[in-house]
Amino acid sequence: MSAQNLTEMLDVREGAPADLVLRRATLLDPVAGIDGVHDLVIRAGRIAELAAPGEADAGDAEELDAEGLHAFPAFFDPHVHLRTPGQEHKEDVETGTRAAAAGGFCGIIAMANTSPPISTAADIAALREQARAQASVPVGFTATVTVGMRGEELTEMVELRQAGAIGFTDDGLPIRSGRIMRRALQYQKLCGGTIALHEEDPELAAGGVMHEGPVSASLGLTGWPSVAESTMIARDAALAAYEQARIHVQHLSATESVEVVRAAKAAGVRISAEASPHHLCLTDEAVRSLDPRRFKMNPPLRAESDRQALIAALRDGTIECIATDHAPHHLDEKEVPFEQAAFGVTGLETAFAALHTELVLPGVIDLGLLVERLAGGAAPFDLPRPTLAPGSEANVALCDLGAEWTVGEDGYESRSSNSWCEGRTLTGRVLVTLAAGQVAFRLRSFSLGVAS
């Protein structure tokens, strides 16, 4: 089951394998124990060697002067909404993967809550074909757990897996019925595939548009309480333990949820968890602006204590990966009063820069941890972790940690502009992304000087 290359299980538009030397790059791959200045040599799309600075023989390969720049294993996002089919005015495979590449991601997993939702093998086959024609970075497609996300009956999970579904999720909606949830977990024994869960008790969270607390009280907005998330995680962790199944909990937002996941892991449950950059950087105080374009998402931004709990969980590994929950929306759905606006913000293009600015620069977490967690999203779906280790497929993000840029100033690669970072000045920018051995992105303004 252990693939060597992302493209064994994901789909990407095939191009020329990269031949590239990053001269004097500062390499950092904590998992592989790589930390230092090297010439990073990429031949035929694979990491050929880490040579002493300035020593590598480039041959015919292009050389980039990477002195003072950082090269990391490229990032992997297990939670992206590509909106196709049905909502291509928000995003599609081409624009979504371009946004991913611009953010330093070498692979993404697309959610199945499209219009209509991805519930059949034919849907999966069509999307994979589209990805092979359009995707800048490898994409894996999930299928829904239940037909049409209605929560009533399971999809043909075996056939979906055979067609190439990378996993299953009804993301956007919880699986309301414990009985259906249990059946999906039982059936997983037959079909495999991680089941990713949007955890929200629809009764407790009914009508909620923001975190329940003093801010919602003062704004007169209906609260979506933390316990609506944690009680569902507790149910599903118990079911996963009972069925010895494997679940991945999406976008953790609350202290109570972290505690449930931590306890489940300690008890040996096969459970993994992600957190989003916006939940790690913002709190419900931002909602005082009543700006739904940047600050309305599901689950909602929570209190400072919740944010701190997420950061602690990121440190101790309770949360093993960062996932953007990139959720593009057209402005028409965001230029309306807060309660009426669509849930969701984009995040692919800003994830690294935002977390670097908000968490690494102030010393909250160190750079190595950020890099590790940004690439941590592959493992929950049995995909190989991007690495700089020689011999592996080239999945590299070259970043300038000192570059300042204002988000949105030059527009977005994504078709939508509902970025939670819109207008912020961030420090740290992705200059080049290599995904599955190909150059997936180069920042237009980055002059590719030939190294001497």
Place this chain on the structure above:
Amino acid sequence: MKNLISIEEVDREAIEAILDRAESFAEVGRRDIKKVPTLRGRTVVTLFYESSTRTSSSFELAAKRLSADLVSVKSAGSSIDKGESLKDTVATLSAYDPAAIVIRHPYAGAAQMVAGWTGAAVVNAGDGKHEHPSQALLDVYTLRRRLGALDGKKIWIVGDVLHSRVARSNLIAFRRMGAEVTLCGPPTLIPRGIEELGCAVTHTLDGIEEADVVYALRMQFERMDDKFVPSLREYAAIYQIDTRRLGPRQLLMHPGPVNRGVEISGEAIDSPQSLIAEQVAAGLVVRMAILYELLAGRPERPAAFGDEAAAEAGAPTIGQPA
């Protein structure tokens, strides 16, 4: 002050300035000719996405008493019925170059959004469960006339706080004027964390005799998608303000419309302690004062929003060859 979106943004001095202005309009209201020419030639638009009697009629009458031209749009029977977005409706009405837009909307933040789309002064006449600043001002005005000042007064706000924009705006305004506020209601109708706004919270009427003012809220059935109390009978038994619970020196207020026999008994409404009719009268003069504050000091043409004015200046005058 450019807009009146939230009472949060209005400091005590500005509140007092509006109330003083309202006093002078009250004097005008006692004359035979109740109209002043202050806003002659200006246009005021009222845009109501929710039903209203008091607020809409008092804003409309206030605009007329100030000699403004009035365009009054209600969602029923307008293009809003046909699915026009708020942004497009505001753009359409802004084409008439109004001096002010008074908006009521079922969702929080609507007035603030409108202010970003128009050069007109925007008055929030209620946005969802968020704020109702003109109500807070008229309530402070009513109390100030009766009590002189609110400093140190104890005000209990009783009932459905969860769904009440009046509760939120009044809590802020009463505190800003020096009063101590207690919120009282069933635990299911008090929003979690509201005490951080600087008020006490209690769930029974025990101790209400300490209150100088009892402000009863209406049970907002129209905003409830659920049963928040087991029955109105039980609610009334615990929380109804009646003449037995209301002391002779306590004042009774209610933003209207009242559910008679639910939050207040019929006798209490008609009791001498009741200020409910005075609140309605105050609504007119305070809303005149709000329009005056926002518009009278401003130039005839609010500084062009966008480039319409510039475009207009460059356009050929009608009757001349292009």
